[in-house]
Amino acid sequence: MNANIKIFDTTLRDGTQGEGVSLSVEDKIKIALKLDALGVHYIEGGNPGSNSKDIEFFERAKHIKLNNAKFVAFGSTRRKDTDVETDAGLKRIIDCGMPVATLVGKAWDFHVHTALQTSLEENLAMIYDSFKFLKSKGLETIYDAEHFFDGYKNNPEYALACLKKAEDAGADWIVLCDTNGGTLPGEIYDIVSHVCSIMTTPIGIHTHNDCELAVANSLTAIQAGARQVQGTMNGYGERCGNANLCSIIPNLQLKLNYPCLTEPQLQSLTSVARFVSEIANVHMPVNQPYVGVAAFAHKGGIHVSAIMKDSRTYEHIKPELVGNKQRVLVSELAGQSNLMFKAQELNINLNMEQAQTKEIIDRIKAMEHQGYQFEGADASLELLLRQASGEIEEMFTLESFKISVEKIASQAVVSEAIIKIKVHGETVYTVAEGNGPVNALDNALRKALIAYYPSIQNMHLSDYKVRVIDDKVATAGKVRVLIESSDFNNTWSTVGVSENIFEASWLALIDSIRYALIGQTQIKHESEKQKERFGLVNH
CATH class of the missing domain: 3.30.160.270 (Alpha-isopropylmalate synthase LeuA, regulatory domain)
Incomplete structure (x- = not known):
């Protein structure tokens, strides 16, 4: 059995930076409770004091008892050329009363010069001072090393020096961030392996999906030695999104044998993913792996005939493991197997030996030729089947x-x-x-x-x-x-x-x-x- 992996959810913070995602305080509370029930270990709620919404959220979060997770407040290392004792952002993190703080700090020399417009030495001092200060206040601390992979490829000595400063100051976690989402899995493996070999502080991974590699990069980092993975439900996030925890968690647990959640918690993954989609009012892709409504849907007659014998013929896992279910679609590609499966599912008595079944197939094919699609209209399909079997009368x-x-x-x-x-x-x-x-x-x-x-x-x-x-x-x-x-x-x-x-x-x-x-x-x-x-x- 591999080591347990800690799941860090940032849907309420990084996820809300995605286009079209806006959550009220009530929305954030509802999602936080669902995430806690799911069994994630950290829930990043936002930046206390950055806006009225996050101020209210953290005020209410003080009175919420979580069973599995810890609330996390997000912020940045102290401002350049200021004292930690007077830094407003760090003070807000302490005052908000959360047990865990995540601080983002630069790890790419280009960003230090261009974005912060300060010296490399001052950036190192900002990292050290900030974590030393928060640790003195009794907080669990996480260093999000922003742009770490770009920084490492440009100036490895300096990028590693940033990590060492956080470690020397007592940071509990050091998280390597692929902030621009441009790093490839092979690079991730080599760099994370090296970092894990020289650091004593446990390592985490935070990836973005700009090359559609966020999930792959997160899994690769875990295989290279990282023990915390950050992401969002349904992959919400800025630009192309963050790493999708709905794919990462089952891949870790079911494919790579890294424990993350209990079996009952994993079985709630689909319902939580869809709940978050509803609350965020963001359409969930039907073909989203593991939790999408089409993730275990079968349309071709040959496929359906096979899965009726053994679902392993066309399903890589049992959908129930993640709380999803098998679906059979009826369309112009359908054969008798599809209708038999659908009829059994609906407790409709169809005799496959009768000409009636062929008539139903022919009628469905003719309707689809006219433009009908029944994949997304199960109720219309059920009415057709019940009418054909003589179960219903015209109302x-x-x-x-x-x-x-x-x-x-x-x-x-x-x-x-x-x-x-x-x-x-x-x-x-x-x-x-x-x-x-x-x-x-x-x-x-x-x-x-x-x-x-x-x-x-x-x-x-x-x-x-x-x-x-x-x-x-x-x-x-x-x-x-x-x-x-x-x-x-x-x-x-x-x-x-x-x-x-x-x-x-x-x-x-x-x-x-x-x-x-x-x-x-x-x-x-x-x-x-x-x-x-x-x-x-x-x-």
């Missing part, structure tokens, strides 16, 4: 709908939808407004159905996407509409395709509502079965 049918959009000078645009549908043999006619045509259509349909299906009030449309399928014919091309809907417990997606955006929206919308109503009907039927089983139904 309502459309007779007509009309949409109007009106703009009166200097006033807001008003959208109105008029719908006529038939429910249980009765014709229902409703009118509703919305903040857009689709919203008006949604409101009118709900208004028509709520008397018959009251549970519909618990669901809402949570996302709406439009894609032009054939942009060569410009505005005359087909569009694909993907609608995501949610209730208190679940989220589901449906799809509609048409040359008319409103018809495509309608098709996706009615699938969404039908899916919700079928779910409620199934729950009701199960409830009735339970009552009957215990003699609670009057006949």
Whole structure:
């Protein structure tokens, strides 16, 4: 068994420097609690005193009891030509009450001259004085040697002198930073190996992803002797991002046999990654390794046939180890294996010997040829399968709908939808407004159905996407509409395709509502079965 590796999360600090990432204090608290439950060892919360948000965060952090992690305050070595006792940044770190401090200090002579505009000797004194001062106050300290690898390649003697100064001052960790993200794995291994051979203080690694090597460089550094790895959830960070802990942690633990988290903690990785994505309001790539929704998704019929025999044929780990799950996609590439797997997953009785199955495949292929995609619309696919197996009945049918959009000078645009549908043999006619045509259509349909299906009030449309399928014919091309809907417990997606955006929206919308109503009907039927089983139904 290899040595334990300490995980240092800087999502709340370095991660928020990524484009499009902005976290409120409440957001940061929520994420910190999730990270603690995940089992990371250090949570860097920000720079105390740099802005009102971080001031409030650290004030609240004083009263939060963490079970696994330590809160870390971030700052810089003292200013040039000043005394540590009067340095405002160091004073804020001490006053914020956190048990750990990370100080960034220059390790590249070019940066010392160009960015700090001071002498090499003064920079060494800044490093030594700052860590000596914080250690005298009882803090655990971490030296982030900024631009270390660039500095080492340019002037190795000076870069190593910076590390030695921090070590002499009592720093608990020395972290080598590839701040510009331009170092290659072979260079990382050689340099980290050398540093570990001459230093007694434990070494950490902090990499950026500008060459898409941050994860590889972090793993290489650990193999070379580093014992702390810094990164962010989902790889958030400035420019191309930081090293992605969602890939680093399972690679270390499952591939390289370096313990990081407990097994139950590792199994929560996917849910934590998606939670952080939701809170940060940043789209999570479906193909993100380990934790993405497509990380263990299979589409080709040959692949699916193989994984039904043994998942190891096309999966490098069991997805449950990181809290993810296997998915089978049904598309124009699908064969019987895909449908069999999907039907079993949904507890739908499909007989593979019947012509019915081939008809379903042919229908799906024909629909995809028209522009449908079911990979991201599981609810529409499930409706198709249940209809084909005769499990569901039509709950309502459309007779007509009309949409109007009106703009009166200097006033807001008003959208109105008029719908006529038939429910249980009765014709229902409703009118509703919305903040857009689709919203008006949604409101009118709900208004028509709520008397018959009251549970519909618990669901809402949570996302709406439009894609032009054939942009060569410009505005005359087909569009694909993907609608995501949610209730208190679940989220589901449906799809509609048409040359008319409103018809495509309608098709996706009615699938969404039908899916919700079928779910409620199934729950009701199960409830009735339970009552009957215990003699609670009057006949």
